[in-house]
Amino acid sequence: MASPITPRQVSSGAAFSVDRMAFAYPESLRAVFERFSLKARPGEFLAILGPSGCGKSTLLNLLSGFLRPQSGHITIDGVPVVPEHPVLGYVFQSPNLFPWLSVLENVRFGLRMNRRGSAQEQRDVALNFLRLVGLEEQAHEPPHRLSGGQRQRVALARSLALEPRLLLMDEPFAALDALTRASLNDELLRIWSGLGKTILFITHDIDEAIYLADRVLVLGLPPTGITAEVAIDLPRPRNQRGTRANPLFAQLREQLSEEIAKVMTSNQRVS
Numbered sequence: 001m002a003s004p005i006t007p008r009q010v011s012s013g014a015a016f017s018v019d020r021m022a023f024a025y026p027e028s029l030r031a032v033f034e035r036f037s038l039k040a041r042p043g044e045f046l047a048i049l050g051p052s053g054c055g056k057s058t059l060l061n062l063l064s065g066f067l068r069p070q071s072g073h074i075t076i077d078g079v080p081v082v083p084e085h086p087v088l089g090y091v092f093q094s095p096n097l098f099p100w101l102s103v104l105e106n107v108r109f110g111l112r113m114n115r116r117g118s119a120q121e122q123r124d125v126a127l128n129f130l131r132l133v134g135l136e137e138q139a140h141e142p143p144h145r146l147s148g149g150q151r152q153r154v155a156l157a158r159s160l161a162l163e164p165r166l167l168l169m170d171e172p173f174a175a176l177d178a179l180t181r182a183s184l185n186d187e188l189l190r191i192w193s194g195l196g197k198t199i200l201f202i203t204h205d206i207d208e209a210i211y212l213a214d215r216v217l218v219l220g221l222p223p224t225g226i227t228a229e230v231a232i233d234l235p236r237p238r239n240q241r242g243t244r245a246n247p248l249f250a251q252l253r254e255q256l257s258e259e260i261a262k263v264m265t266s267n268q269r270v271s
């Protein structure tokens with residue numbers, strides 16, 4: 001039987017904890033993580049930077065329960081993580097929309113699969129989230145009529161519709177041009193500050209990490225783990241011109257660029 005949909009509400013974010021986790025892919029000789037630990041507060045916006053192959057996507061797959069660590073513990077709000085955990089939402093680099101479904105039906109899809117509410121309630125919820133990402137008018141279009149940025153907004157609405165408390169985002173805006181990316185960054189901050197989710201955001205872009213996050217972590221190459229952790233004490237709400245013009249922004253960029261350079265140098269020494 002369908003469970004009722006609660007009206008859209010401000011949901012508090014989930015805390016998560018990774019404690020002394022070790023993980024290696026089955027057929028691989030080298031561990032991706034050894035005694036890796038990481039914690040996030042409820043509602044925190046955490047960004048992770050690191051070179052290709054350092055284990056960023058692997059970390060998301062472990063947090064989502066799709067991969068299991070060989071040792072250590074991963075918990076969300078103190079409870080061990082399991083696949084399809086209802087508090088988790090994902091947004092990936094590619095929006096992966098169903099081309100044969102309208103924008104609205106794409107956003108409704110997860111609600112249908114989870115049998116949340118009646119068909120009409122599901123449509124209302126989907127429309128609410130499309131409104132939140134500024135795509136209400138495109139609700140009945142097929143995805144191919146949308147721009148890349150609009151498709152990524154649909155993907156965001158689709159995961160938000162399931163009311164996750166922890167949003168895992170794996171380079172969600174990497175394929176977009178700089179202007180679209182900036183506007184989606186602003187939209188994401190607006191939604192985050194309104195809904196209070198915890199966000200773990202992966203990016204290769206130092207400026208994007210600083211602009212969005214409360215805290216930026218730099219990951220070294222396997223099995224190094226976290227090589228730097230930088231608190232981003234830029235005031236909120238942030239905006240493109242004011243925040244980027246803040247002298248602290250330039251200092252943080254310098255500091256993080258140095259940390260990334262160190263990771264890259266140690267990589268060259270290893271290989």
Ligand SMILES: Nc1ncnc2c1ncn2[C@@H]1O[C@H](COP(=O)(O)OP(=O)(O)OP(=O)(O)O)[C@@H](O)[C@H]1O
Pocket residue numbers: 025026027028032050051052053054055056057058059222
């Ligand atoms: N299915 C797999 N089987 C074996 N090794 C894998 C598998 N997936 C990833 N790896 C290895 O694990 C390490 C971490 O990969 P991962 O995809 O997490 O890196 P990443 O930081 O997300 O890189 P990118 O920035 O390129 O997306 C890499 O050395 C990669 O080769």
Ligand SMILES: [Mg+2]
Pocket residue numbers: 056057058170
């Ligand atoms: Mg990756």
